[in-house]
Amino acid sequence: MNHFDVAIIGMGPAGSMAALLLESYGMRVLCIDKEKDIYNLPRAVTVSDQGFRMSQLAGIDDIYLKNSTILGGAYFSDKNLEIIGGSIDLKGFVSANGWPASSLFHQPYTDRDIRNKLENSNVEIILEHEFISLDQKKESVSFKTINLNNQEEKDFTSRYLIGSDGGSSVVRKQLGISQEDLNYNRDWVVIDVELNEPDKLGDKLIQVCDKERLATFVPSHLPFRRWEFIIHEHEDKESFLDDKTIHELIDKWLKPEEYKIIRKAVYQFHSVIAKNFQKGNCFLIGDAAHQAPPFMGEGMMSGYRDAVNLSWKIAASIKNKLNTNLVDSFETERIPHSRFVVKNSAGIGELMEAYAEAETPEEVSQDLVQKGYGSFILPNLTKGLFFGGKADESMNAGEIFPQPVKYYNQEVVKRMDHILGKNFSLISKSPLEISEDHYEFLDLIECKLVILEKKYIEKNPWMKSFMEKDRAFLVRPDRYIFGSTNSNISIDMLINDLKMRIMNS
Ligand SMILES: Cc1cc2nc3c(=O)[nH]c(=O)nc-3n(C[C@H](O)[C@H](O)[C@H](O)COP(=O)(O)OP(=O)(O)OC[C@H]3O[C@@H](n4cnc5c(N)ncnc54)[C@H](O)[C@@H]3O)c2cc1C
Missing domain, CATH: 3.40.30 (Glutaredoxin)
Structure with missing residues (x-):
């Protein structure tokens, strides 16, 4: 039978979280992904205290715990890596959520274990099938997928459909939902390395405000280390994937013989948010709904918040035949919160640029400083089911x-x-x-x-x-x-x- 309580399009972090939660509430869940396997380019690297707490709900906290290290702190530096502002020491801090403020994880390990957990659950998984179109009725959604191996089309129906199909979401396009661009669009190269030697780089994340090239150093879960470097408009993006160029960029920290490059990618860091997260029986979560530059390390966390906010509402409304206010509150609650994350993530990028341009850190406007540092304190929910x-x-x-x-x-x-x-x-x-x-x-x-x-x-x-x-x-x-x-x-x-x-x- 091709009818499900919930169909989830896209099995990245947001879709996987939603699938595990919905299944745990006894929902009949279908997951579709066009890829055969998990994503393997360098992406998320930090999981927050709330991220850990949400992963408890889905029973994957042990997966993160096993594959993560607590972040020691963070600061903004000049080009010589000297502190110029915003130094925070996180050692020993445990938040109200009961977890350290931020931990660093190795996503290929966690994603692999999460995928295994899903494969051993009651969630029905169909890989190498691309979602292509949908049609909504009053109390259901019918949709089509195409098998990417033999081009066969398949039809499904579900009570609700969740689009967690990433930044270029076809679900979002099919629903005719447009996006608001919050105007941070810059190319960056992201590099993950594995150390050949014992670590000497410390446990603090550094935002390097170098006028010549902004950079971020992330002390990932050992033996891995991450660097991100901005690519200027006139530069050839592809050349930044060249090992020789990467060695020159990392030279300030390590010599080539001290590490192996394991993953590299050029991304355009965006700050965009969908105008709606719901249309009828369909919802957008994760990057399909919002994309933030990674400076706050909150993009995937925002996707997790969407998944958690929506899953219990869908499950309760289906099981207990509740009114539509419950699922409708998802969008009311999640849009302002994720907007904050998108806007303030870009704020950190802007602050880095301002520090890099200024002769002294004191010259930087207090507005930008507040926006940059204030971004780490997430807002409460304001309107919705309260x-x-x-x-x-x-x-x-x-x-x-x-x-x-x-x-x-x-x-x-x-x-x-x-x-x-x-x-x-x-x-x-x-x-x-x-x-x-x-x-x-x-x-x-x-x-x-x-x-x-x-x-x-x-x-x-x-x-x-x-x-x-x-x-x-x-x-x-x-x-x-x-x-x-x-x-x-x-x-x-x-x-x-x-x-x-x-x-x-
Ligand atoms: C360099 C970088 C660093 C980052 N660091 C952090 C961090 O430290 N912490 C953090 O919280 N966030 C971070 N982020 C953000 C985070 O990686 C993303 O927000 C997160 O991966 C988005 O997850 P998602 O599940 O919404 O989408 P995705 O991971 O993009 O998953 C979408 C899935 O949908 C599938 N799909 C797409 N179209 C279709 C279709 N038509 N049919 C079927 N399947 C489809 C894809 O194959 C994919 O599996 C970072 C991002 C970048 C780029």
Whole structure:
């Protein structure tokens, strides 16, 4: 039978994450990809604290853990690699998500393991088939693919379709969704090397603000190291893939005998965002929806956020026959957040250019400095599926609820998100008095009532500040807070508001 709950076009990081999550919610999922194997050019290299937490939801945190190293810090430097600004030391820092701020991973290893996990799941996978067209009905999507080996066309239908088919998305084109260009379009060469010698380059990421050539050094998961260099408009892009040119570029750091070039590619770094992330029963996620230059290391993270935001909504609406507000909130929530990532990633590139042009770092405008450094603090969600329809700061709505963790000698030794479950959770310090009328609804959405033990509150500074007052938090499956109780909002009002928003009347 060629009908599925969800069809996912594109099995890159965003599509794979969505597939694993949807399958974990019991959805019948089809994944289509035109390639036979995983992508093998140098791309994502950092995974954030939230990225790690999202990978817990999909059961792939151990894959990242096994193949990653914690990033020690970052700074902007002059051409001699002397610090000129923005130095951050990340050693020992653990965020509210329960993970280090940023870790470096080797994508061929993680993508391989994630693909294996998918192949061993109930997700139906069809490779070497290209998606070519779609047609929407009120409650389904029919679409066509072509087998790239024998040119045979095949028809499928699904309740929902997710386009995770990357920057040149055919799904986006088929849906007639245009993109907004936020005007950072520059060519860069990206080089991954494997060290032949023990590492002497340190664990800090460096944004090199050299007027002659901007560059980024990334202390990837050992024994790998990454460099990125801008290519000027008048230069021949292809020549930057020449080993001799690469050796000259890296010469400031290492001599050719000290490393092997393992992967190299020229990319145009874009900053674009689709005007819509949804049309009817079809959604765009990942690079199909937004592309950011990699300076913040947040492009794939943004794709993961899309996948996480959308998957539980699709699953809950199909399983529980909820109204369309639930899936419609995906676009409302994700567009402003991913726009921030695209805009601010370009901000770091612009700041590098400004530092490179300036005689002294102090000359650089504070606006640019704020835009560049401020970009690392991601915003909360503002509008969408929250109490009252918008994220009210006084209720911490739109913020991420901290992960319960176990500490030993001030170090996190166990992450405990599983106690919140995979669906909604109501979290408090003491038992809640909930009206009996709400139990049927809470059961339907499989909401977990969690009374947090003292040991998860007292030692965790993030949790402590949330649980200080005797409030109850209604937390969504993606760990964003729907709302919390206060002197004006009772627990029954909180539940009732959610019910009103997602149940069919
Ligand atoms: C140099 C560089 C460094 C980066 N570093 C980071 C980083 O450190 N951290 C980070 O978070 N992000 C980073 N990014 C961004 C990140 O790599 C991308 O955002 C991410 O790979 C996008 O994933 P995706 O799944 O949306 O798309 P893709 O990975 O592009 O996957 C799309 C998939 O769709 C398939 N496909 C396309 N068209 C069709 C079709 N018609 N039919 C069937 N299948 C199709 C393709 O074969 C592919 O498998 C970096 C990007 C670059 C270029």
